[in-house]
Amino acid sequence: MAPPPTSEVDCLIVGAGPAGLMAATWMSRCGIKTRIVDKRGTKVFNGQADGLQCRTLEILDSFDFAHRAWRESNHMLEICLWNPNDQGVIRRSDRIPDTIPGISRYQQVVLHQGRIERFFLDSIKEHSNIEVERGVLPERLEFDASKAEDEDAYPITVRLRHLTDEEATPHQDLSSTATNPALNGSAPQNGMFRSNLAADDTEDLIRKARAEAGSTEIVKAKYMIGCDGAHSWTRRQIGFTMEGEQTDYIWGVLDIIPITNFPDIRMRCAIHSANSGSIMVIPRENKLVRLYIQITTTEKDGNPVERAKIGPQMILKSAQKIMHPYQLTYEYCDWWTAYQIGQRVGSNFSLNERVFLAGDAVHTHSPKAGQGMNVSMQDTFNLGWKIASVLNKICTRSILKTYQSERRRVAQDLIAFDHRWSRLCSGRPAKDVMDEEGISMKEFKSAFEKGNMFASGIAVDYGASVVVAKAGDLAEQGDGTAVESAGGDHKNRVVGKQDLAGGIQIGMRMPSFQVLNQADARPWQFQELLKSNGRWRVVVFAGDLRDAEQWARLTSLGEALAQPSTLLSRCNSRAGPNSVIEVLTIHSAPRTAIALLHLPDIFHPFSEREGWDYWKVFVDDLSYHEGHGHAYQNYGVDPLKGCLVVVRPDQYVSWIGELEDVGEMERFFGRFMRASA
Amino acid sequence: MAPPPTSEVDCLIVGAGPAGLMAATWMSRCGIKTRIVDKRGTKVFNGQADGLQCRTLEILDSFDFAHRAWRESNHMLEICLWNPNDQGVIRRSDRIPDTIPGISRYQQVVLHQGRIERFFLDSIKEHSNIEVERGVLPERLEFDASKAEDEDAYPITVRLRHLTDEEATPHQDLSSTATNPALNGSAPQNGMFRSNLAADDTEDLIRKARAEAGSTEIVKAKYMIGCDGAHSWTRRQIGFTMEGEQTDYIWGVLDIIPITNFPDIRMRCAIHSANSGSIMVIPRENKLVRLYIQITTTEKDGNPVERAKIGPQMILKSAQKIMHPYQLTYEYCDWWTAYQIGQRVGSNFSLNERVFLAGDAVHTHSPKAGQGMNVSMQDTFNLGWKIASVLNKICTRSILKTYQSERRRVAQDLIAFDHRWSRLCSGRPAKDVMDEEGISMKEFKSAFEKGNMFASGIAVDYGASVVVAKAGDLAEQGDGTAVESAGGDHKNRVVGKQDLAGGIQIGMRMPSFQVLNQADARPWQFQELLKSNGRWRVVVFAGDLRDAEQWARLTSLGEALAQPSTLLSRCNSRAGPNSVIEVLTIHSAPRTAIALLHLPDIFHPFSEREGWDYWKVFVDDLSYHEGHGHAYQNYGVDPLKGCLVVVRPDQYVSWIGELEDVGEMERFFGRFMRASA
CATH class of the missing domain: 3.50.50.60 (FAD/NAD(P)-binding domain)
Structure with a gap:
C-alpha cells in the first residue's frame, strides 16, 4: 500500500x-x-x-x-x-x-x-x-x-x-x-x-x-x-x-x-x-x-x-x-x-x-x-x-x-x-x-x-503575567502553576498604575461606554472599536484638550509614540500604522471645541491613497440621539489629565500608565512583542 | 410558429x-x-x-x-x-x-x-x-x-x-x-x-x-x-x-x-x-x-x-x-x-x-x-x-x-x-x-x-378615506381626486376620536415607544410588534388594571370582542385568533401587579397545541436595563382609561375610540373588510 x-x-x-x-x-x-x-x-x-x-x-x-x-x-x-x-x-x-x-x-x-x-x-x-x-x-x-x-x-x-x-x-x-x-x-x-x-x-x-x-x-x-x-x-x-x-x-x-x-x-x-x-x-x-x-x-x-x-x-x-x-x-x-x-x-x-x-x-x-x-x-x-x-x-x-x-x-x-x-x-x-x-x-x-x-462572565480577572501587568503573586492569581520562566524576569516585571482608572481593572475585560467619533459625531460603544482582529490597542485617554498644559502633554506623547525606535513604530512598520498596535484616543473636551486634524498625526495617520484616518479619535460628549456615555466618569479616569491603557487583542486590560509613561509601556511590550514583526 | x-x-x-x-x-x-x-x-x-x-x-x-x-x-x-x-x-x-x-x-x-x-x-x-x-x-x-x-x-x-x-x-x-x-x-x-x-x-x-x-x-x-x-x-x-x-x-x-x-x-x-x-x-x-x-x-x-x-x-x-x-x-x-x-x-x-x-x-x-x-x-x-x-x-x-x-x-x-x-x-x-x-x-x-x-418620512399624513377614519375633506387631504365612490358612503363615514390619543395621529404612522412583555418583562419598541405580515391591529390601551372600574371596562371589552358575530371574530375564524386582525394590549398598571392569565382569553388566546399566547399583552413600566418607555405619556393616552387604536398593516393609524366603541370600530371595519375571509 x-x-x-x-x-x-x-x-x-x-x-x-x-x-x-x-x-x-x-x-x-x-x-x-x-x-x-x-x-x-x-x-x-x-x-x-x-x-x-x-x-x-x-x-x-x-x-x-x-x-x-x-x-x-x-x-x-x-x-x-x-x-x-x-x-x-x-x-x-x-x-x-x-x-x-x-x-x-x-x-x-x-x-x-x-x-x-x-x-x-x-x-x-x-x-x-x-x-x-x-x-x-x-x-x-x-x-x-x-x-x-x-x-x-x-x-x-x-x-x-x-x-x-x-x-x-x-x-x-x-x-x-x-x-x-x-x-x-x-x-x-x-x-x-x-x-x-x-x-x-x-x-x-x-x-x-x-x-x-x-x-x-x-x-x-x-x-x-x-x-x-x-x-x-x-x-x-x-x-x-x-x-x-x-x-x-x-x-x-x-x-x-x-x-x-x-x-x-x-x-x-x-x-x-x-x-x-x-x-x-x-x-x-x-x-x-x-x-x-x-x-x-x-x-x-x-x-x-x-x-x-x-x-x-x-x-x-x-x-x-x-x-x-x-x-x-x-x-x-x-x-x-x-x-x-x-x-x-x-x-x-x-x-x-x-x-x-x-x-x-x-x-x-x-x-x-x-x-x-x-x-x-x-x-x-x-x-x-x-x-x-x-x-x-x-x-x-x-x-x-x-x-x-x-x-x-x-x-x-x-x-x-x-x-x-x-x-x-x-x-x-x-x-x-x-x-x-x-x-x-x-x-x-x-x-x-x-x-x-x-x-455573567464579566467577573473573570486574569492573574499577573507577562501580558497582565499587575501586582501580586503570579501562581496564586493563576491556576497555581508557574506562568513566567525563571531567569531574570522578576526584576523586569512591569506593574501598571491601577489607580489612574478605577473603572478599568488590569486583568479584567475593558468595560464599554458610549463615546462619539470626533469626525462625524456618531456614537459608539467603546467595545465596538475593539474588534477581534489580533491587534493590541493603546487607548489614549487624552483628557481635556482645551487645557494648554494637557495639550502640551498630548503633543509630547504624540512625539514619543511616533519615534521610529519605539516598539509601537517598529511593530507597525511592516503593515502600516495601527496594524499591530492600534492607537485609539478618547478626549474629554467638548466635541466642537476640538478639530481632529490639529491633533498630532499619529492619532489620525495619513495615507497617500485614503487621506487622513477619521476613525481613531473619539470624545466623551453628549450625542444627538443616545444621551451621554459619561465614559471618563465610568472608566474612573481623571477628565483633565487622562491616562494610557493597553488592551490585549481579546479586550482584557494589560497595563495602565500616565501619558508620560511611554518608556514603561515600551518595557511592558518589550517582554513579549517582537519588533521585527 | x-x-x-x-x-x-x-x-x-x-x-x-x-x-x-x-x-x-x-x-x-x-x-x-x-x-x-x-x-x-x-x-x-x-x-x-x-x-x-x-x-x-x-x-x-x-x-x-x-x-x-x-x-x-x-x-x-x-x-x-x-x-x-x-x-x-x-x-x-x-x-x-x-x-x-x-x-x-x-x-x-x-x-x-x-x-x-x-x-x-x-x-x-x-x-x-x-x-x-x-x-x-x-x-x-x-x-x-x-x-x-x-x-x-x-x-x-x-x-x-x-x-x-x-x-x-x-x-x-x-x-x-x-x-x-x-x-x-x-x-x-x-x-x-x-x-x-x-x-x-x-x-x-x-x-x-x-x-x-x-x-x-x-x-x-x-x-x-x-x-x-x-x-x-x-x-x-x-x-x-x-x-x-x-x-x-x-x-x-x-x-x-x-x-x-x-x-x-x-x-x-x-x-x-x-x-x-x-x-x-x-x-x-x-x-x-x-x-x-x-x-x-x-x-x-x-x-x-x-x-x-x-x-x-x-x-x-x-x-x-x-x-x-x-x-x-x-x-x-x-x-x-x-x-x-x-x-x-x-x-x-x-x-x-x-x-x-x-x-x-x-x-x-x-x-x-x-x-x-x-x-x-x-x-x-x-x-x-x-x-x-x-x-x-x-x-x-x-x-x-x-x-x-x-x-x-x-x-x-x-x-x-x-x-x-x-x-x-x-x-x-x-x-x-x-x-x-x-x-x-x-x-x-x-x-x-x-x-x-x-x-425623515415621518411627516407623511394620509388623508381621510375608507381606511383612514378622520374628519375633513377627502379630496383636499388627498391628491385632489375622489377617494370613495359616490353612493351612500358619506352618511356611513366613520370618524375616530383623535383627542383620546394626542401622540397618535390618525393618518400618520404609529409612533414607537418602549413597552414590556407582561409575561417575561422583555422590553420591545412597540413598532417591533407591528411586523409587515398583512395583519390589521387593534391596539388596546387597557389603562390601569388595578382600578376596579377599569378592570370591568376591559372585561366588557373582552366579551364584546369575543362575540362570534363581530367582524374581528369572523375575519379571524378561518385562520385562527389574531390571524387577520391582531389584538395587542398595553396596560399601565405596574407589571408585577397584574397576572396575564387573569385577563380575558381574547387578549392571550389558548391553543390546544401551544397553550396560552404569551406575546400579546404588554405593559408601560420600568425595564431592568433599558429605562422606562413612558408609552402612555408619549402616546398621549389617559393612563387610567386608555383607548382603542386601529392600525393598518402598514403601521398607519386608521381609527381611535374608547373601550366601549367596539360598535363604531365594527362599522369602520365593515366598510372594507370581508367577513367571509
Whole structure:
C-alpha cells in the first residue's frame, strides 16, 4: 500500500463544537493556515446548551455576529424563586433581575447551540477559506518534544481517517425513544447519546473505520487544539487526566412547548417543592421552555441509572409533582436528555504549549448554570489570538503559558461555583432553621444573586503575567502553576498604575461606554472599536484638550509614540500604522471645541491613497440621539489629565500608565512583542 | 410558429429596483402568486442612491432587515452649513442635527442601493419562492377594462420577451470614461447611462430582441405594478403622462475617497461659495464621500449639455473652486454621474385599480435631498398590502383607490419640497440683504431645519378615506381626486376620536415607544410588534388594571370582542385568533401587579397545541436595563382609561375610540373588510 499523503498546517483543531469553532474564527481573522476536523458527519442537534452570558455576547460582537444571536434568542430578564409556604404549597417568594443591571451592554439570552454554530460557520467562511471537515477522525498523535521550542518546526504529527457518511452519523438510541414517545405520538429527539450517561463511541468509530479501510492522511502541525469534548481523544493521547468527582445527583432535561397555568412559565424560575424535588425553568426561543428536573439518584451500587427508565414522560411526571397545584403538560416535545452532575478539571491544559486542550476536554460540570458552552468558547477566545500572534511572529512563545494559568484558574473557579450551585439546586428546602440537611431559601437567594455576577462572565480577572501587568503573586492569581520562566524576569516585571482608572481593572475585560467619533459625531460603544482582529490597542485617554498644559502633554506623547525606535513604530512598520498596535484616543473636551486634524498625526495617520484616518479619535460628549456615555466618569479616569491603557487583542486590560509613561509601556511590550514583526 | 406559452399570475411586477422589490417583499409575506421581471440582466451598480430616511428604516425593520442596513451604512449625525464670510472665504456658520432628535428610533443613514436590493432579495427568498427574472422585457400590454371589477378575472395580458445575456447588459459609455480616467488611472464607474441625461434604451432593446427572435411568453395577471423607472414602459402603454417641468440646473455627482484638509468632510455639509457655486457633501460607507456639485446650466438652445464634457475631473475642478482655500483631491473614485433637475408627477397612479405605477415611473425630482429611493419604496409599501388583501379576499377593492389619493399627494408634496430645496442648493449666496437674486443663508438654514422633518418620512399624513377614519375633506387631504365612490358612503363615514390619543395621529404612522412583555418583562419598541405580515391591529390601551372600574371596562371589552358575530371574530375564524386582525394590549398598571392569565382569553388566546399566547399583552413600566418607555405619556393616552387604536398593516393609524366603541370600530371595519375571509 502506498503511504498516506502528508501535508503541513499551522494549526490543527480537533472538534467543531463551539470551542473549536471559536478557535477557527480567530484563525480566520489572523490569516492562519488552519484545519478543523470533527468526527461527526452532521452538524448540531436539537436541544444542546443554550445560555449565552453577557461576556459571550460581547465576544461574539467582537467577531461581528452578536446581533444574530441577540435577535433570534429568548432574552431572560427576571428570575422568579418559588418555594413552599407554611402549608407546603409552592408560591413565588422573590423576583430578581437575571442579569445584574449595568454590568454589560448585553443581557443573558438563550439560543439553541446549533444556531450559534451556524453563526460561527458563516463568519469563518466570510473571512477565510477554512472549512470544517466532518467525518474526519484523528487516530494517532505523535509529538516530538525536542522540537517544541523551535518556532518553525512541526512537532505534531497526526494521522487522520476519513469516515464514510454512515460511520460519521451518530447512533441514536431508538429503543429508548420508542418506549417514550411524545404525548402526541411524534418522537422527540433523544439527546441521551450525547449525555455523560452514554458511553464514548470514538474507539468504536476508529475500529469500524479501520476495518472498512477508510482513507487516511498524515498532517504535520505547528500547533494543535483539542476541543473534542468530555471524552477527549486528544487528552487521552497526551496522557492528561481529569481531576474531581461525580455527584450522585441525576437531572432530566425536557424541551417542550408547555401547556400550563403556572404564571411564570416565561420567566427563568427555580422551584423547590416541599417534598418532590426541584426544577429549573428556562424559557427559550420558538415558544419552547426547557425544564431541568431532578429525577433520581445514582443507583445504590454506584452504577449509572438504567437508561431505559429515563424518558420524557418520566421527566414530565416529576415536573408535574414539583409544580403541583399548577398543571403542566405538552403536545410538542423538541428534545430531552438526562445527565449526572460531575465537576472535574483537567490536570494540564497544554503539552509544551504546542498541543492545547479546551472546553469540555478540560472541564465538566452541571449545565444548569448555563456556563458550559460559554466557558468553552472563552477558553479558545483566550487561546486563539495567542497562537496566531506567535505564528505571525508578533509575540514570543512566552505568552502561551498564560493560557493555562488564566483558563485553568477559571475552570477551577467554575467548578467551585458549580459545586455550591448544584447542591443548592438539587437539595430539598429546609423545613425550618433546625433542618440542617435542607437548603435555606435565604441562602439560595443570596447564592443566586452572587452567582449572577459569576455567571455573567464579566467577573473573570486574569492573574499577573507577562501580558497582565499587575501586582501580586503570579501562581496564586493563576491556576497555581508557574506562568513566567525563571531567569531574570522578576526584576523586569512591569506593574501598571491601577489607580489612574478605577473603572478599568488590569486583568479584567475593558468595560464599554458610549463615546462619539470626533469626525462625524456618531456614537459608539467603546467595545465596538475593539474588534477581534489580533491587534493590541493603546487607548489614549487624552483628557481635556482645551487645557494648554494637557495639550502640551498630548503633543509630547504624540512625539514619543511616533519615534521610529519605539516598539509601537517598529511593530507597525511592516503593515502600516495601527496594524499591530492600534492607537485609539478618547478626549474629554467638548466635541466642537476640538478639530481632529490639529491633533498630532499619529492619532489620525495619513495615507497617500485614503487621506487622513477619521476613525481613531473619539470624545466623551453628549450625542444627538443616545444621551451621554459619561465614559471618563465610568472608566474612573481623571477628565483633565487622562491616562494610557493597553488592551490585549481579546479586550482584557494589560497595563495602565500616565501619558508620560511611554518608556514603561515600551518595557511592558518589550517582554513579549517582537519588533521585527 | 407555435403560439407562445401562456400562464396566469396574481401579481406581475415590472422592474426590480427598490420599488419593485418592496412590492415583491409584501407579496412574499402575504403568500401571493407573483412574478417580478427586470429588463436588465445584472443587478445594481456602484453609486446610485443611498440615503435611507428614518421612516424607511422603520419599514425595513417591519420586514426584519433594517439591522442589516443600520450596521453597514454610514450614519449621518450632523449637518454643517458653510458660507462665505465678509471676505468671501467659506467658513462653518452652523451645525444642526441631521435627524430631528426624538422623531424616530432610527436616524438617517447612507448606504449603496445595491446593498438595499440585496437585503430585499435575501428576505424575499427567505419567505417565498418568488425570484427576480432578469433580462425579461414586457413588450405588449393589453387591458380588458370590462373585467376590471370582476374580482377573479385576469384583465391584464402582457407579452414578455426573454433577452439574451448580451442584450440585457447595460451599455456603458466607454468613450466618456476613456476621456475621463480616474486620477490614478483606473477607470471609475460611469453612471451616465442611468442618468436622466441619457436616452431611454427600452425600445432599442425590444427592437434588437425581436430581430434576434428571443423567446416570448404570455402572462395573464390580476394585478400589475409598473416600477420601471423614469422612462416607464408601463406608463407609456397605459397612456399616462408626467406633469411638471425641467429646471436648468445641472449637477455632477462624484463618489471618492477624499484626500483633503477640509475639517468637516465626514459630516453632511452644504457649502455655498461666494462666486463658484455650491456643493453638498454626503459622507458614505467604506470611507467614500459623495459630492453633489453644480457644474453648469443647460446649453442655450435648451438641449441637454454635451455629455462628453462631463467627467470626474471636471466635477473635481468645480469642487476645488468651491472649497477653496481647502484642498481636495483623490486617488480613488468609485463612481460618477451627472443629472438635470426635473420635478414631475404622474397624471394618474393607476388604471382601473388594476395596473399601478410606482416610484420613478410617477415622480422624478432631485436626488440631493435623499428622497427618491425612499419615496419609491414607500409607494409600494403603501400599495403592496392593499393588493394582497384584496387578492386574499380580506378586503374589498374599495381600498385600492387610496393608493393614488395617498401616494400621489405625497409625490405632489415632495415635488413642492424639492422645488424649494433645489433652488436653495443651486443658488448663489446673497451678498447682502439688497441682493434679491442670491439666497439668504438665514432662509437656507430655516429651510434645512424644516426640510429635515419632511425628509425623515415621518411627516407623511394620509388623508381621510375608507381606511383612514378622520374628519375633513377627502379630496383636499388627498391628491385632489375622489377617494370613495359616490353612493351612500358619506352618511356611513366613520370618524375616530383623535383627542383620546394626542401622540397618535390618525393618518400618520404609529409612533414607537418602549413597552414590556407582561409575561417575561422583555422590553420591545412597540413598532417591533407591528411586523409587515398583512395583519390589521387593534391596539388596546387597557389603562390601569388595578382600578376596579377599569378592570370591568376591559372585561366588557373582552366579551364584546369575543362575540362570534363581530367582524374581528369572523375575519379571524378561518385562520385562527389574531390571524387577520391582531389584538395587542398595553396596560399601565405596574407589571408585577397584574397576572396575564387573569385577563380575558381574547387578549392571550389558548391553543390546544401551544397553550396560552404569551406575546400579546404588554405593559408601560420600568425595564431592568433599558429605562422606562413612558408609552402612555408619549402616546398621549389617559393612563387610567386608555383607548382603542386601529392600525393598518402598514403601521398607519386608521381609527381611535374608547373601550366601549367596539360598535363604531365594527362599522369602520365593515366598510372594507370581508367577513367571509
